[in-house]
Amino acid sequence: MKIAIIGLGLIGASIAKALRGQVEITGIDTDQATIDRALQDGVIKQGGPDMSLAEGSGMVVLAVPVGSIVQTAKRVIPHISKDTVITDTGSTKARIVREMDAAWPCFVGGHPIAGRENPGYEAGQATLFNNAITIITPTKTSLHHCIEKVTWLWESCGSHVTTMDPDKHDELMAIISHMPHLLSFVSMSIAGEIHIHKELLGAGFRDFTRIAASDPVMWKDIFMANKDHVLPLIDEYMEELGKIKGIISSENAGDLEEMLRTYATIRRDLYESTR
């Protein structure tokens, strides 16, 4: 099978590197230096910026930012045959799947739960998905053989594949990933003045705020695409913050300790260790 990967960033490059030798890969990316490097590495067989390069591919992988996935799909569709499988790697699924199901008969959404600090082709690794979980989000209208091909793609990259409803995926990711990122980003609003005391920053601050340095463009797309789940969680979080504020304010030691103990227990149970 021939596969076209659109976007040779961290995720797209990792897929290409993982599949090298198994299939013939076409790389589509607007950055010519990236294409040259991937050709030179033997990671792709041909490549360039034009969507027409996808012609003849059995599968198209959209490894572009969440906010560009559907429009990129619409640009490549004129160049591929009706039986071509399209999949994506976006961190949100409901909106993308809804629009793609309407646009293409053989689309199955995907989201590999893997990442690295550094973006870009060079950061891509053949082993990125080894033992990682990839969630695929077929719907009632998804064709069996399309689901099978996308499952095959991720298993060939070394990933475990699990199936989830697109909306359920977004609900869960809002809690596991999107809210932690949002809360960490926002925590920087109160940290503007502490650069003069850098030497006092401990491990707690470092770890809590690490994801606040994430890519603003990527996360802007994610927060907007998943606003239906993120916004109610912000409300829920603010309500809980208001509650703890009241308890601290009244110095109600018993209630405060109980509240903190409940939180600590949830965290400890998730990891089955003291920390």
Add this chain to the structure above:
Amino acid sequence: MKIAIIGLGLIGASIAKALRGQVEITGIDTDQATIDRALQDGVIKQGGPDMSLAEGSGMVVLAVPVGSIVQTAKRVIPHISKDTVITDTGSTKARIVREMDAAWPCFVGGHPIAGRENPGYEAGQATLFNNAITIITPTKTSLHHCIEKVTWLWESCGSHVTTMDPDKHDELMAIISHMPHLLSFVSMSIAGEIHIHKELLGAGFRDFTRIAASDPVMWKDIFMANKDHVLPLIDEYMEELGKIKGIISSENAGDLEEMLRTYATIRRDLYESTR
């Protein structure tokens, strides 16, 4: 000099282990097993639960939880002579220093910026304070020789000593330590149902929530003792959350990206690296 350390938990035990051989140490702790172990290890020369054991000490180190420091000091004071230096290791300073300055002529507050996940005597390490910073918080009324002795204590433990106003210390720690802990604790309120999807938790979630497993008793004390700085920061944070909520809600991509970019830049500047 003879030093009495009250509380042989992580911090008290680490001080005792660091000073072993340099001075004669008396350990005061209500847990007899801890005292036995410290005696057996040769870390303390004598020990037990009674405050009277502090008699004849040139310095008393209060290494007990923030909420118990002043009352513990008041229990040991009848047993020590007027020229004995008292210091503490609490994570908040203003309230403690105010009350201790009124209660004792030779008190200087301290806060070693060091810690480990695990509490207790066994977790204590002679090297815990090596190259760590300890903030001491003398006031206008602090006697010069008392400040010198507390400085000597921490330098003897391998620590760098820096001086700060007690209120400034609390203001800074509210941002660097107390708010990250509070926000991480509270994030668990929306994570109650995700235990069935443990396998999907990534590095972002793990690091962001690590400090939510911190000791509820210790943190209850800290949040209450520093409520003057923590409460306004909660308001500030909620206001910023409300702002980002409005921007996501209206899908104002430009403003959202700019806001996230500002946050990411603050975090990156603090660590002078991409993440």
